[in-house]
Amino acid sequence: MKKRASFTGKLGFVLSAAGAAVGLGNIWRFPYLCAKYGGGTFLIVYIVLAATFGYTMIMAETAIGRMSMKSPVGAFKHFSSKKSYRLGGWINAIIPVLIVPYYSVIGGWVLKYMVDYITKPAAKVAKDGYFSQFISGTSPEWWFIIFALLTIVIVYMGVQGGIERVSKILMPILIVLAVIICVYTMTRPGAGAGIKYLLVPSTQRFSWMTVVTAMQQMFYSLSIAMGILITFGSYMKKEVSIEESTDQVEVFDTLIAFLAGLMIIPAVFAFSGANAGKNLDAGPSLMFITMPKTFASFPAGRIFGLLFFMLVLFAALTSSIALTESAVSTLEDELGWSRKKSTVVIGIVIFGLGTLSALGYGVLGGVKIIGMQFLDFFDFITNSVMMPIAAVATCLLVTREIGLDKIDEEVRLGGAKFVREKIFKFMIKWLCPIFCLIILVSAVANAFGVIHL
Numbered sequence: 070m071k072k073r074a075s076f077t078g079k080l081g082f083v084l085s086a087a088g089a090a091v092g093l094g095n096i097w098r099f100p101y102l103c104a105k106y107g108g109g110t111f112l113i114v115y116i117v118l119a120a121t122f123g124y125t126m127i128m129a130e131t132a133i134g135r136m137s138m139k140s141p142v143g144a145f146k147h148f149s150s151k152k153s154y155r156l157g158g159w160i161n162a163i164i165p166v167l168i169v170p171y172y173s174v175i176g177g178w179v180l181k182y183m184v185d186y187i188t189k190p191a192a193k194v195a196k197d198g199y200f201s202q203f204i205s206g207t208s209p210e211w212w213f214i215i216f217a218l219l220t221i222v223i224v225y226m227g228v229q230g231g232i233e234r235v236s237k238i239l240m241p242i243l244i245v246l247a248v249i250i251c252v253y254t255m256t257r258p259g260a261g262a263g264i265k266y267l268l269v270p271s272t273q274r275f276s277w278m279t280v281v282t283a284m285q286q287m288f289y290s291l292s293i294a295m296g297i298l299i300t301f302g303s304y305m306k307k308e309v310s311i312e313e314s315t316d317q318v319e320v321f322d323t324l325i326a327f328l329a330g331l332m333i334i335p336a337v338f339a340f341s342g343a344n345a346g347k348n349l350d351a352g353p354s355l356m357f358i359t360m361p362k363t364f365a366s367f368p369a370g371r372i373f374g375l376l377f378f379m380l381v382l383f384a385a386l387t388s389s390i391a392l393t394e395s396a397v398s399t400l401e402d403e404l405g406w407s408r409k410k411s412t413v414v415i416g417i418v419i420f421g422l423g424t425l426s427a428l429g430y431g432v433l434g435g436v437k438i439i440g441m442q443f444l445d446f447f448d449f450i451t452n453s454v455m456m457p458i459a460a461v462a463t464c465l466l467v468t469r470e471i472g473l474d475k476i477d478e479e480v481r482l483g484g485a486k487f488v489r490e491k492i493f494k495f496m497i498k499w500l501c502p503i504f505c506l507i508i509l510v511s512a513v514a515n516a517f518g519v520i521h522l
Contacts, residue, residue: 092388093175094289095326096381100333101355106282107274108266112330114275115283119291119323122284122504124489125496126293126460127315129467132479134302135311136471140398141296144303145462149470157462161296162399164451164459165392166415168295170423171447172392173220176385177212177427178204178357183382186375194374195365200357204430213427214420220389221416224397225409239383240321246380247328253373254336263338267330281511284504289452291322292388294459296395303398310485325384332377336363356381393419422447439516453512457505464502473497 103111137144145158181203185194193199203209226234254260288294305311333355340363360377364370393415400411425433426444438446467476473494480487487493 092292092384093172093179093381094286094292094388095322096329096332096384097175097356098289099286099326100330102282102286103267103330104334104337104355106276106279107271108334109268109270110272110274111279111283112267112327113270114279115286115326116323118280118283118287119319121492121496122501123287123291123293124315124319125493125501126463127291127298127318128311128480128493129463129476129497130293130298131302131305131311131315132476133463133466133471134299135305135307136475136479137299138303140300140303140395140402142399143402144299145466148466151470154462154466154470157459157466160455160459160462161294161299162396164295164455165297165395166418167422167447167451167455169220169389169392169396169415170217170419170421171426171444172385172389173217173419173423174209174213174426174444176216176220176382176389177209177214179378179381179385180216181208181212182357182361183375183378186371186378191361191365191371191374195361199361200354201430205434206431207428209431210424210427213423216386216389217416217419217423219386220393221412221419223386223390224393224415225412239387243325243380243383243387246376246383247325247332250373250377250380251328251331253367253369254332254339257336257339257367259339260335261338263335264331266338267334281507284508285453285512288456288460288508290326291319292391294456294463295392296399296459297391300395300398301391308483310483311480312485312487312489333360336360339363340366441516449512449516453516454509457509457512460505461502464497464505468498 099115103115133144133148134140137147139147141161142155142158145154145161148154182194255264292298302311305314337355337359340359361374364374364377367373393412396415396418397408397411400406400414401408404411406414426442426447429436429443433443436443441449467473476493477487477490480490
């Protein structure tokens with residue numbers, strides 16, 4: 070039997086898992102959702118959910134991976150012979166295969182903007198229509214291919230030689246860049262109002278959709294129900310504490326999301342003044358349209374624009390590596406293929422599906438699925454439909470097939486502590502499945518116009 074790859078120790082797991090969690094969800098998605106759904110109010114709701122819901126799912130998935138020593142499909146089969154649970158394993162495994170292609174397209178956009186700040190004045194990158202003109206052409210395909218190739222080459226190199234080594238280099242750099250940009254944007258004239266908006270909660274800005282959106286963001290941000298944490302858990306050595314590692318991943322991920330908010334929201338207030346509210350509602354375009362305009366208005370804007378998109382690129386790359394690794398691991402485990410063959414096959418799938426999203430705003434702009442462009446559809450079907458279902462399957466596997474006592478034993482191996490045991494058991498049995506169903510129903514209802522998030 071082929072010996073399973075592993076991380077060298079706790080640091081390797083924590084940085085790799087944090088790299089998986091810290092990505093576009095933190096630096097692109099979190100700030101615009103936080104801005105739209107209440108600032109400080111959204112932040113508090115998110116932190117509470119991360120410390121309960123997020124913690125529970127990270128613990129469960131990591132424990133399942135380490136107990137089974139398998140990627141998602143094999144892990145679910147290891148604990149149950151029932152077809153319904155095997156389906157749950159396959160859903161966990163398919164999600165990364167669908168996410169990586171469109172994720173790599175956005176990663177290509179980020180790479181393009183980083184290069185732009187090297188070769189062009191900040192004012193040119195901030196020009197009206199610059200972003201829409203770019204994505205409606207054919208050049209996004211080439212930037213997507215470059216980003217995807219970077220991901221595939223690193224995964225091809227293996228767990229310790231590729232994923233762990235790159236994570237140990239990029240994650241500390243990411244933190245340093247985030248702090249530098251935060252200090253710069255927070256000290257701009259007018260940024261104080263943005264800091265207040267982010268840090269001070271207001272009951273007037275709270276709504277039920279604040280909670281629903283924060284729950285949806287948690288899946289994207291913490292890499293829950295993507296098969297990643299099960300796969301990485303299978304690489305974790307038995308002497309490493311699951312709970313301590315979970316705490317560190319959770320804190321690291323939330324810290325980066327918070328720093329991203331401090332980078333972007335005060336910068337928008339400093340740039341926009343009285344129009345800050347309108348620009349904060351820019352949604353997904355906040356990073357590619359509003360932020361370049363913000364940097365163009367600042368002294369040394371070109372330098373900080375370059376640093377900002379370099380930071381986002383590193384975050385996007387670590388997450389795309391983790392997603393690809395989960396898919397590759399499934400082929401290795403289930404089909405007995407070598408890492409090289411599995412990586413090449415997944416690479417072909419990435420290039421095929423990613424091309425649809427890369428050209429979806431241009432050449433293929435007239436083709437839509439349930440009214441959505443390819444990129445939006447793949448994001449909807451994975452993040453809003455498949456991931457809540459996968460999470461429910463994980464909860465049921467733990468409570469009905471594995472048993473909470475077995476999870477307890479795994480977490481306590483080697484005398485490790487299980488400090489939040491009561492929270493974990495209550496959440497995994499009751500609240501996590503309920504939260505997942507709320508996300509699923511609200512997202513589908515929103516997609517078909519029944520409600521508006």
